[in-house]
Amino acid sequence: MSPSSLSPEELSERIGKAEQHYQDLSRRNLQLDMTRGKPSPEQLDLSDTMLSIVDGSNCKGDDGTDYRNYGIGTGIPEAKALFAKFMDVSTDEIIIGGNASLTMMYDAFVGGLLFGMPGSTGPWREQGGIKFICPVPGYDRHFAICERLGFEMINVDMGDDGPDMDAVETLVADDAAIKGIWCVPKYSNPTGATYSDEIAGRLATMKTAAPDFRIFWDNAYTVHHLGDGPDRVANILELCKETGNPDRPLMFGSTSKVTHAGSGVAMMAASVANIKDAAEKLFYSTIGPDKINQLRHVRFFGDLDGLLAHMEKQAASIAPKFSAVDAALEKNLAGKGLATWTKPRGGYFVSVDVLDDCAAEIIDLAGKAGVKLTPAGATFPYGKDPKDSNIRLAPTMPSVYEIEQAMEVFCACVELVCVRKLRESEAPE
Amino acid sequence: MSPSSLSPEELSERIGKAEQHYQDLSRRNLQLDMTRGKPSPEQLDLSDTMLSIVDGSNCKGDDGTDYRNYGIGTGIPEAKALFAKFMDVSTDEIIIGGNASLTMMYDAFVGGLLFGMPGSTGPWREQGGIKFICPVPGYDRHFAICERLGFEMINVDMGDDGPDMDAVETLVADDAAIKGIWCVPKYSNPTGATYSDEIAGRLATMKTAAPDFRIFWDNAYTVHHLGDGPDRVANILELCKETGNPDRPLMFGSTSKVTHAGSGVAMMAASVANIKDAAEKLFYSTIGPDKINQLRHVRFFGDLDGLLAHMEKQAASIAPKFSAVDAALEKNLAGKGLATWTKPRGGYFVSVDVLDDCAAEIIDLAGKAGVKLTPAGATFPYGKDPKDSNIRLAPTMPSVYEIEQAMEVFCACVELVCVRKLRESEAPE
Numbered sequence: 001m002s003p004s005s006l007s008p009e010e011l012s013e014r015i016g017k018a019e020q021h022y023q024d025l026s027r028r029n030l031q032l033d034m035t036r037g038k039p040s041p042e043q044l045d046l047s048d049t050m051l052s053i054v055d056g057s058n059c060k061g062d063d064g065t066d067y068r069n070y071g072i073g074t075g076i077p078e079a080k081a082l083f084a085k086f087m088d089v090s091t092d093e094i095i096i097g098g099n100a101s102l103t104m105m106y107d108a109f110v111g112g113l114l115f116g117m118p119g120s121t122g123p124w125r126e127q128g129g130i131k132f133i134c135p136v137p138g139y140d141r142h143f144a145i146c147e148r149l150g151f152e153m154i155n156v157d158m159g160d161d162g163p164d165m166d167a168v169e170t171l172v173a174d175d176a177a178i179k180g181i182w183c184v185p186k187y188s189n190p191t192g193a194t195y196s197d198e199i200a201g202r203l204a205t206m207k208t209a210a211p212d213f214r215i216f217w218d219n220a221y222t223v224h225h226l227g228d229g230p231d232r233v234a235n236i237l238e239l240c241k242e243t244g245n246p247d248r249p250l251m252f253g254s255t256s257k258v259t260h261a262g263s264g265v266a267m268m269a270a271s272v273a274n275i276k277d278a279a280e281k282l283f284y285s286t287i288g289p290d291k292i293n294q295l296r297h298v299r300f301f302g303d304l305d306g307l308l309a310h311m312e313k314q315a316a317s318i319a320p321k322f323s324a325v326d327a328a329l330e331k332n333l334a335g336k337g338l339a340t341w342t343k344p345r346g347g348y349f350v351s352v353d354v355l356d357d358c359a360a361e362i363i364d365l366a367g368k369a370g371v372k373l374t375p376a377g378a379t380f381p382y383g384k385d386p387k388d389s390n391i392r393l394a395p396t397m398p399s400v401y402e403i404e405q406a407m408e409v410f411c412a413c414v415e416l417v418c419v420r421k422l423r424e425s426e427a428p429e
Numbered sequence: 430m431s432p433s434s435l436s437p438e439e440l441s442e443r444i445g446k447a448e449q450h451y452q453d454l455s456r457r458n459l460q461l462d463m464t465r466g467k468p469s470p471e472q473l474d475l476s477d478t479m480l481s482i483v484d485g486s487n488c489k490g491d492d493g494t495d496y497r498n499y500g501i502g503t504g505i506p507e508a509k510a511l512f513a514k515f516m517d518v519s520t521d522e523i524i525i526g527g528n529a530s531l532t533m534m535y536d537a538f539v540g541g542l543l544f545g546m547p548g549s550t551g552p553w554r555e556q557g558g559i560k561f562i563c564p565v566p567g568y569d570r571h572f573a574i575c576e577r578l579g580f581e582m583i584n585v586d587m588g589d590d591g592p593d594m595d596a597v598e599t600l601v602a603d604d605a606a607i608k609g610i611w612c613v614p615k616y617s618n619p620t621g622a623t624y625s626d627e628i629a630g631r632l633a634t635m636k637t638a639a640p641d642f643r644i645f646w647d648n649a650y651t652v653h654h655l656g657d658g659p660d661r662v663a664n665i666l667e668l669c670k671e672t673g674n675p676d677r678p679l680m681f682g683s684t685s686k687v688t689h690a691g692s693g694v695a696m697m698a699a700s701v702a703n704i705k706d707a708a709e710k711l712f713y714s715t716i717g718p719d720k721i722n723q724l725r726h727v728r729f730f731g732d733l734d735g736l737l738a739h740m741e742k743q744a745a746s747i748a749p750k751f752s753a754v755d756a757a758l759e760k761n762l763a764g765k766g767l768a769t770w771t772k773p774r775g776g777y778f779v780s781v782d783v784l785d786d787c788a789a790e791i792i793d794l795a796g797k798a799g800v801k802l803t804p805a806g807a808t809f810p811y812g813k814d815p816k817d818s819n820i821r822l823a824p825t826m827p828s829v830y831e832i833e834q835a836m837e838v839f840c841a842c843v844e845l846v847c848v849r850k851l852r853e854s855e856a857p858e
Contacts, residue, residue: 059477070467098527260498292480
């Protein structure tokens, strides 16, 4: 029964019950945090043997190079070999960096601003009024980079298989100030959507007014499935080569959510021209990445199969948490017409869309009851969700028991705020 | 006997001998490298126990924070406590970063360009025609950053106790486009000079036309003595606080030449205002540094005394190499009027000044005989040594035996090229 079919009296009664339920839950004095996509201690434990896998006796490369010393600005060859397979590129199409792909993305933007990219007519900063396409909802750190560096962000809706390509194609065809688009192609943050081949193909093929348009392809969750093996996603670099746009994509990956989140290995893959350009830019700011940590990763995984086997263990650890989120949503909110939510096959998030103008209040109420959620609006550029309806849930860090408790509070808040909103909207003016 | 007192016949005979000596040495087919300030394998061995000092059982901070996970953008408190002492600042005056202080310096420049610094009237990029003072000879990577980012470099001579402050004071007093000065205050690269208190005081006190003038105080060799304990150098931050210029210095340090060169820990120390500004800038490009590697360093050293004891071992390893360089120079070149050289008490280099217009040819000849030296001009902005007279020797990486061989070649090249030059200069026009 949809709440909108309830009489005013029935609505009031339901709100009364919801308020009572919320008050009861608040008295539990919970302290739970579902704000960020952080791995749990159990997940981190899976990689602990990596910490002591390299010592003084085995810190050299296959060619005898001492990885304790300076040098090798773009990463050790053993790591390039492994992660080239991981990113599905060749070893001259990849740079292995430090511990953060976010740094590599930020540096790519700064490099574009200060020096331009292959295909640029000059540094972006000299072109004025530059813009970037942001599929929404999306990742707050992506949007923060654009805002910080003065890119005007243009929202485009995310669908179940990628961004609204009609909108994207129209935008980029005419406006040379649009320098790129953010994409999280697999298990997107936060919706969990995986890009279809058709959408990847259209991104590779579309005409762009900017000669130096870039797809920032942040494949952060490429092996992060929930038990049924990774989704397949098209190789955007190969598609772009086929369509004569080899320099269009910059692909990013990392092991932050594979091994240890603070001590992983980040990478950028792209055309040889882009890699050469990035390496030239990198020269001025580093003598080389932490090669020992790269070697730890190579030794720990052995090969790509080893990495994929490791991700099966990660999936076994986190799948029950996603199930707990979904079970609570189904039990408490299904069929009520108050919210819809995603059922991701991988990634780190569940995305919930509640009735318009309710998200911020739900998040606020949940916080007051001891359940911290990602701040309202965080999944949109400038922190502004135009409909105030999207909420990101991050279930990996808490235990299943904590998630059950947190979700009880969350669902109670959705019920309370959304039913109140219905009463408001039905009240006589 | 000075060569200039020799007759033309005597000069020719001496050149003939020098040519013969060089030919003999060339036939040894040496392959030696004294180009870069890299630690030797023996030095690196000293830190090998660090590699396995942190494992899954002890990867938490004193407050229970799991350092395997995301977070703590400016470094773990244990590392701040240790390296604040190392840099002689308080724990709120330091950021502990990744593996490269070069990256922190580059990022500081880029941050100034894009956003300005505390005290700036706006981003440096909007001010046009910005400049930087470069004491010469100096560090090529410093100069590369300035050149890359479009700073006009102004040479100022280095003396035995720091840069020519009369020149510096005159320059900065009138020109607001001069945004800062590079300083390697202890065992300077390449001359080995340590700044006197007087010069540090003048740097802290001097009037600068730019309100956001910065001293880039790259204290890369602060504990890197050759056996007699570290030189004392003034605390530039304290001096600048006393003179009302607390935001003037940005101090950099790292363990690249303390533990493992590729896997060390870098740091920036400065006023609280500068640190807050840098942390805000850092937010956009990272979730946090490699905290496990920071913890390794803390566990390995224990405290500052442990670090200093470790540097005694480093000194014992490299001091004989510097002695070998000096012995060769004394034996082959003393009293000849062809070259002068430094006798550093620490650091990584010996700086040799040969007769004008001879350095490039000496380096070229040595290379042809199998001894690679730092490229001519590298110690000057734009790679241009105005007198073509400075040569940097980096003795840490080769063995003492290799250094003896390399120095025999080097001295032979100095003899040959410089005596030839004397003949040229004395030849009738």
